[in-house]
Amino acid sequence: DSLTMDDAEAIATQVDGVSVVAPSQRARTQVVANGLNWNPQVEGVTPAYLDARDWSISQGRMFDDTEERQARRVIVLGATVATELFPNVDPIGQSVRMAGGSYEVIGVLEPKGQTGFNDQDDIVLAPLTTVKRRISGRRGRADTVSQISVKAVSEDALTRVQEDVETLLRQRHRTQEGEDDFTVQNLSSISETAAQTTQVFTYLLGGISAVSLLVGGIGIMNIMLVSVTERTREIGLRKALGARQSDILHQFGIEAVTLSVAGGIIGLIIGVAGAWLMTSLFNLPLVISAWHAGVAIGFSGLVGLVFGAYPAWRAAQLDPIEALRRE
Incomplete structure (x- = not known):
């Protein structure tokens, strides 16, 4: 020294x-x-x-x-x-x-x-x-x-x-x-640089998250459209027995939200496990915010609701007679 x-x-x-x-x-x-x-x-x-x-x-x-x-x-x-x-x-x-x-x-x-x-x-x-x-x-x-x-x-x-x-x-x-x-x-300069770096990472991770949500939402929409196609006769039968368009809409909307929330929970579990592993390796404290976890699950449900709306609408608009004729 x-x-x-x-x-x-x-x-x-x-x-x-x-x-x-x-x-x-x-x-x-x-x-x-x-x-x-x-x-x-x-x-x-x-x-x-x-x-x-x-x-x-x-x-x-x-x-x-x-x-x-x-x-x-x-x-x-x-x-x-x-x-x-x-x-x-x-x-x-x-x-x-x-x-x-x-x-x-x-x-x-x-x-x-x-x-x-x-x-x-x-x-x-x-x-x-x-x-x-x-x-x-x-x-x-x-x-x-x-x-x-x-x-x-x-x-x-x-x-x-x-x-x-x-x-x-x-x-x-x-x-x-x-x-x-x-x-x-100069600690002020160091703090300012650290804040700028953190902001860049925040924007970067935000962009990655947005792309991930978009890709996941499109995937959910495709799965639900395939589900509607495969269950056309079921939808026609339900309508013939008195089911209203709103009933079909709610059914497929709930299925899309459930699928999305399940994916969000699995992703949250994997994320927490990864964070625990990293903090264990680098001897850092693990801090998990229940509020942020809730927001993540809420966004998952919102993605399911938005991207499941079109397949649910398609299912609700099916003509029961035409649906029952399909093999």
Whole structure:
């Protein structure tokens, strides 16, 4: 790592428009509690980290400056880690084992959710000094850090602050533009790019869904037209016995909707199974919305109703005498 604590101090004191600077050190280790184990990202941070990342505590508290300076064995869990290690227990005050030592849980973070395939809540926060001395094994390089989070005083100052930070770090590291041994990322730009990418995928999947519904609807219409042709004598017999056009219309309309809804349910089951498989492979949480599932089934029924209307109308318009004559 090329970044140092002195770099963080320089950014805080020499760059205008900076409100918070929070150096941090990343590590990854197994966390064990109550016979359960998890392998989250461990982030050694200062108390200012939450402010720099606009994050808050949902339970308990964040460790303070004294605990950070003294390398106390206290941690704050991300929502995913808390759920995995303490599914039915209040995690506050509980102990976990990590990197050969025992650590007390003093807080739980507010859920942040997914960014792509990355679960932001799969994280453990510990004092920066604790991670350096006890977890990451960086005693010999105590001054270096993995990253430095910087928060600008306003969104308008963000671009200028980014440019000033890059200039300052090049001066301190004696590098030229294009030869940087560091990377400066603007989280607002990253979020905007992620939102645009998500929007593109939404449109793409929407188009695929529309084509799938059209193809499925045409298939249902063809099946129902074949059914009407094969059951012509049955339709004629029912009409001869007193069935009205509306009765025939309802019969074939209900059959089309039933066929479409059955296909929708099967597709939903396959989709849920596929989602479960993917989340299991990539260790992601599975979230299924009952509302969205209901909308999917409802659209299936609507497709059956629309594309089954013409075959049902054809069946209802058959002349009973002509229908009974057909072989």
